[in-house]
Structures are given as C-alpha cells and as structure tokens.
Amino acid sequence: MAKTLAEINEKIKKGEAVVVTAEEIIDLVDEKGIKKAAQEVDVVTSATFGPMCSSGIYLNIGHSKPKIKLGGGKAYLNEVPVYTGFAAVDIYLGATALPDDDPRNRVHPGEFRYGGGHVIEDLVAGKDAKLVATAHGTDCYPRRSLETWINLKDVNEAVLFNPRNAYQNYNVAVNLSHKVIYTYMGILQPNLGNANYCSAGQLSPLLNDPYYKTIGVGTRIFLGGGVGYVVWQGTQHNPTAPRTEKGVPRSSAGTMAVLGDLKQMSPEWLKGTTMTGYGVTLSVGIGVPIPILNEEILSYTAVKDEDIFAQTVDYSEAYPQRKSGSLGEVSYAQLKRGKITLQGKEVPTGSLSSYAKARKIASLLKDWIKKGEFLLAEPVELLPSVESGITFKPLKERPIR
Amino acid sequence: MLKKRLVLTFPQAVVEEPITYRLIKDYDLVVNILRARISREEEGRLIIEISGEKEALDKGLNYLKKIGVAVQPLAKDVRWLEDRCTHCTVCVPLCPTEAIVVDRERMEISFDKDRCIVCGACIPACPYKAVEILF
Ligand code: SF4
Ligand code: SF4
Numbered sequence: 155m156a157k158t159l160a161e162i163n164e165k166i167k168k169g170e171a172v173v174v175t176a177e178e179i180i181d182l183v184d185e186k187g188i189k190k191a192a193q194e195v196d197v198v199t200s201a202t203f204g205p206m207c208s209s210g211i212y213l214n215i216g217h218s219k220p221k222i223k224l225g226g227g228k229a230y231l232n233e234v235p236v237y238t239g240f241a242a243v244d245i246y247l248g249a250t251a252l253p254d255d256d257p258r259n260r261v262h263p264g265e266f267r268y269g270g271g272h273v274i275e276d277l278v279a280g281k282d283a284k285l286v287a288t289a290h291g292t293d294c295y296p297r298r299s300l301e302t303w304i305n306l307k308d309v310n311e312a313v314l315f316n317p318r319n320a321y322q323n324y325n326v327a328v329n330l331s332h333k334v335i336y337t338y339m340g341i342l343q344p345n346l347g348n349a350n351y352c353s354a355g356q357l358s359p360l361l362n363d364p365y366y367k368t369i370g371v372g373t374r375i376f377l378g379g380g381v382g383y384v385v386w387q388g389t390q391h392n393p394t395a396p397r398t399e400k401g402v403p404r405s406s407a408g409t410m411a412v413l414g415d416l417k418q419m420s421p422e423w424l425k426g427t428t429m430t431g432y433g434v435t436l437s438v439g440i441g442v443p444i445p446i447l448n449e450e451i452l453s454y455t456a457v458k459d460e461d462i463f464a465q466t467v468d469y470s471e472a473y474p475q476r477k478s479g480s481l482g483e484v485s486y487a488q489l490k491r492g493k494i495t496l497q498g499k500e501v502p503t504g505s506l507s508s509y510a511k512a513r514k515i516a517s518l519l520k521d522w523i524k525k526g527e528f529l530l531a532e533p534v535e536l537l538p539s540v541e542s543g544i545t546f547k548p549l550k551e552r553p554i555r
Numbered sequence: 556m557l558k559k560r561l562v563l564t565f566p567q568a569v570v571e572e573p574i575t576y577r578l579i580k581d582y583d584l585v586v587n588i589l590r591a592r593i594s595r596e597e598e599g600r601l602i603i604e605i606s607g608e609k610e611a612l613d614k615g616l617n618y619l620k621k622i623g624v625a626v627q628p629l630a631k632d633v634r635w636l637e638d639r640c641t642h643c644t645v646c647v648p649l650c651p652t653e654a655i656v657v658d659r660e661r662m663e664i665s666f667d668k669d670r671c672i673v674c675g676a677c678i679p680a681c682p683y684k685a686v687e688i689l690f
Contacts, residue, residue, distance in 0.1 A: 265679075427682040509662040
C-alpha cells in the first residue's frame with residue numbers, strides 16, 4: 155500500500171493528514187505494527203537542535219551614496235570579520251568567525267563570548283549591527299570607507315546558508331589524559347570525567363531516513379524557526395559509514411546543506427554559541443518532515459534510541475592526531491540515561507544537542523503540517539546514498555618543497 | 556574579629572594536607588566547612604567560613620597560598636537564566652553537587668539553588684551563557 159507525495163499533500167491541504175513526531179511513531183508502531191501504522195500515518199516529523207559550525211548568512215546590504223565596492227575590501231559586523239569576495243555589496247558571515255582581537259580570548263583557555271554565531275542571533279533578534287568597511291575605491295565605486303548601523307529588516311536579501319548541518323550520528327567525546335581539555339565537544343574532564351554527545355538520536359532527521367529515501371535537494375524543512383530547503387548533501391557527507399543491520403550508521407555519516415530566508419527566523423532557533431577554550435558557533439534548529447510513502451520508510455522512522463549506537467572517542471589524543479579507534483560503542487538510550495560505562499568506569503554524560511528543543515521543533519512542524527500551512531516538497535534529487543560510493547576522505551598532504 | 560567566606564581550590568598534591576586542622580591549631584582561627592569536594596583524581600574544593608583576628612587570618616591565608624592552595628572569596632550567587640537555557644545538559648556532569656539535575660522523561664534540567672556551592676564549574680561549560688555568577 156504505497157502513497158504518493160501528491161496524495162499526502164492533498165490530505166494536508168484538506169487538513170486531513172495524520173502527522174506524528176519521530177518519537178510518537180515509536181509507540182504507535184509498538185501498538186499497531188508497521189503495516190497498520192503505515193496505512194494510518196502520512197508524515198513523521200523529525201528534528202534536531204545543536205551547534206552546527208558550518209553555518210552562516212549572506213546579506214545584500216544595498217548601495218550607499220556614493221557607492222562603495224566591499225568586494226575585495228574588508229568588512230566587519232559588530233567587530234566580527236565578514237567575507238567580501240563577492241560583488242559590491244554582498245557579504246557572507248560565518249558562524250565561527252571571531253573578532254580580530256578580543257582580549258577575553260587571549261588568556262587560556264579563552265572565553266569566546268562573541269563571534270559570528272552571536273552576530274547572527276543578534277540580527278535575527280532585530281538588533282542593529284555595526285557595519286565597518288574599507289575598500290580601495292574605483293571610478294564606479296569611489297567610496298573608500300563606510301561605517302553604519304544596519305538592521306535585518308532593511309537589507310535586501312538575508313539568507314541562512316549552511317554547508318553542513320544535521321549530522322547523521324556523531325562521536326561521543328571523552329578525555330583520557332590527565333588534564334582538562336577544551337574542545338568543540340565541550341569541556342572534557344580528565345580521566346574519563348565526562349562523556350559528551352551531540353545528536354537528537356531517535357528524533358534526528360537523517361537517523362529517521364537512514365538511506366535518504368525521501369530527503370534530497372528541494373526538501374522543504376523547518377529551519378531556524380522559518381521555512382528552508384535542503385539544497386545539497388552537506389560537506390563531509392559519508393553515506394558509506396558502517397551501519398547496523400537496520401541500516402543505522404554507527405558513526406557520523408550523512409549530512410545536509412540547507413538554506414532559508416533569515417528574515418523569517420527567530421533567535422529561539424538560531425543561537426550564538428560559545429565553546430570555552432575553542433571558539434564560537436551557531437546552534438541551529440532543523441525539522442524535516444518524512445512522507446510515509448510505504449512501509450519500509452515508516453519502519454525507518456520507528457528507530458529507537460536503543461537501536462542507535464555512537465562511538466566514544468578520546469579527544470586528548472586519538473581525535474587530534476587522527477588516530478582511528480573507538481573506546482567502545484554506546485547507545486543513545488544509555489547516553490540519555492546520564493551514565494555510560496567505559497573501561498570499567500562509570501562516566502556521566504552530557505549532551506550538546508538539546509533533545510528538549512528538538513522535541514519542540516518536531517511538534518511545531520507537526521502543527522504547521524496539520525494546519526495545512528506547510529506542504530511537503532518532492533526532492534528533485536535524493537541525497538547520495540550507499541551505492542554512490544561517496545566516502546569522507548582525509549587530506550593527503552603533499553609537501554610544497 | 557574578621558569573618559570571611561572563601562573558596563579553596565587545591566591541587567592533587569595538597570589534598571592529603573590537614574589544612575583545616577592547621578588553620579585551627581597553628582593559626583588560632585575558627586573554621587567552618589560549608590561544602591567540600593575532594594576526589595583522588597581531581598582538584599579539591601573546599602568552601603569555608605573562617606574567622607579570627609586580622610593578623611592571624613592574614614597568616615593563615617599566607618600559609619594556604621604557600622602550600623599551593625588557591626584562595627578566592629566566595630561568590631555571592633549563581634543565577635540560572637532559564638530563558639537562555641536550551642536544556643542541552645552539557646553542564647550536568649560538571650556539577651559536583653547535583654544542583655543541576657535532568658528530568659530524564661522531559662530531558663529538561665532544573666537548578667536547585669540550595670544545593671549549589673557556587674563552585675563555578677558550570678559557567679564556562681554553558682554554551683549559551685545561561686548560568687551567571689554574581690560577585
Ligand atoms: S556553580 Fe554550577 S557546577 Fe557549581 S555547584 Fe553550582 S550549579 Fe553546580
Ligand atoms: S549548559 Fe547551559 S544551556 Fe545547557 S543545560 Fe546547562 S545551563 Fe542549560
């Protein structure tokens with residue numbers, strides 16, 4: 155009994171679609187079985203909220219009088235450098251960008267209280283940002299410097315464009331050394347003092363469609379509180395990562411590149427993020443609807459935390475030195491209980507990804523669809539899956555001299 | 556008589572040292588231990604209320620510094636800014652007193668001020684600056 159996406163959209167328009175979250179589907183399948191659940195349910199909503207470093211925005215700020223060509227010049231938003239290598243007034247601000255000099259970052263381990271991610275949150279919150287720019291001046295763009303306040307509502311286009319988001323599974327980070335280390339996975343206490351993970355597990359988008367049978371270029375999604383799209387596979391997309399029998403990757407695998415209108419978004423779902431001793435980033439809320447086209451697709455969405463495993467990795471030595479090897483596999487059910495056992499030691503766990511917020515996104519998206527405000531989009535191309543053979547390659551260094 | 560509330564942080568090497576005994580016996584100070592956390596692998600942390608004559612107090616504090624104990628005044632207050640908190644839970648394993656606990660059903664945290672010893676461990680750990688220490 156297969157359905158088409160067009161049929162599902164018809165039901166959504168009539169307000170008749172049956173939509174459940176990726177959490178609710180688990181109980182439903184337990185209760186009714188795959189076959190019955192697949193008949194009843196039209197859409198399952200998945201979601202995640204967590205730090206995603208490959209994120210950023212591009213803005214077209216409009217032309218000053220006289221005109222200035224920022225392209226090839228230098229520009230800063232709230233002291234944070236932005237990329238100007240485009241046309242005259244297009245700029246790109248990356249989530250991890252840092253002010254050229256912030257004295258608070260100089261003293262070990264460094265505070266990293268403000269950077270690109272925070273500028274993005276401030277802009278989305280409606281705050282003015284200070285734009286300071288210098289350029290070389292040309293006959294057609296004579297101006298050489300510009301200092302002005304800008305506001306999101308006044309710029310032309312403002313687009314969130316993230317080259318890599320929503321990792322399908324991720325490492326669990328621990329520290330085997332004898333001193334505290336400061337990482338993008340948080341502060342790791344010595345001698346296996348804590349274990350930090352970063353995935354929404356059973357709610358996470360790509361874990362609910364492990365072979366990318368419904369998600370691809372053009373998939374309409376919840377992005378940062380507004381509507382966005384999957385525009386490509388994300389960087390480091392690695393569909394050939396090892397998988398369990400049920401197809402769930404055992405380590406970081408697929409990723410997606412996403413894009414959406416920043417003006418629709420909200421600071422509740424785009425948050426400037428500080429990793430002490432490491433840097434800054436942006437936490438992004440993403441929700442992906444999965445159309446239940448058949449029983450197979452439904453069976454994937456019923457994945458549970460106990461069926462999803464992650465590898466624990468030592469971030470004091472193995473990770474930075476690119477040494478392979480996991481200290482052990484743990485399930486998200488164990489991680490979410492707050493304790494795992496590693497090398498005979500009980501280790502408390504913490505998450506960087508907020509399950510509570512992922513849950514809220516999944517239910518918000520469910521409401522949008524139920525109310526007929528959000529239609530599903532048929533991808534023009536699915537994300538490359540296992541048969542593509544794509545792998546995540548390391549850099550082969552070739553000495554220059 | 557002077558009275559101070561202090562946070563003592565001591566490296567592993569000093570953990571075995573009978574600090575409070577010496578402060579009382581050798582420096583004639585009144586020491587009241589408010590909270591303590593000492594483990595073999597990590598640093599020790601002790602929050603004390605200490606009182607005595609100014610001179611004795613200065614000498615006592617000097618002794619602490621000499622043996623490698625970091626002495627800081629006890630910060631007044633830790634504030635959890637609920638509206639900035641995303642309930643990620645990354646701060647939870649760092650809290651020595653279970654002042655931050657997770658409701659595992661809702662996967663949301665709550666902050667129990669009475670259990671908090673103002674050690675500050677959660678402050679740099681929070682990616683969203685949702686905990687603040689007020690001096
Ligand atoms: S300051 Fe933070 S880590 Fe320390 S006891 Fe209080 S809540 Fe726990
Ligand atoms: S680290 Fe910060 S945001 Fe995360 S649960 Fe703790 S207080 Fe909340």
